[in-house]
Amino acid sequence: MFCEPATLDELIIVVSNLKNNKAAGPDNIGPRLLTEISPAILQSFVHIINLSFTTGVVPDVLKVARVVPVYKKVIPVQYKIIVPFPCYPRFTKFWKKK
Numbered sequence: 001m002f003c004e005p006a007t008l009d010e011l012i013i014v015v016s017n018l019k020n021n022k023a024a025g026p027d028n029i030g031p032r033l034l035t036e037i038s039p040a041i042l043q044s045f046v047h048i049i050n051l052s053f054t055t056g057v058v059p060d061v062l063k064v065a066r067v068v069p070v071y072k073k074v075i076p077v078q079y080k081i082i083v084p085f086p087c088y089p090r091f092t093k094f095w096k097k098k
Contacts, residue, residue: 025066
């Protein structure tokens, strides 16, 4: 096993700390929707996370990100820099918090 097993209580804390004003990832599941459906899916998701920790394999769907260009102004004002900003699926928060 690569990590300690996740518990349902840990995932409940992660879901409760999600900020609802953040954008949805490439799966189009935003934090508000995830918060609302969490009671129905968290037990299954604990099992998936623990399988991932046991095998060391992260599902491919969680490795995909939507890259959004963010424009940053620099001096002088007429020049702009484009910074890539990745939007990952909200479910990857569970792996990052562990």
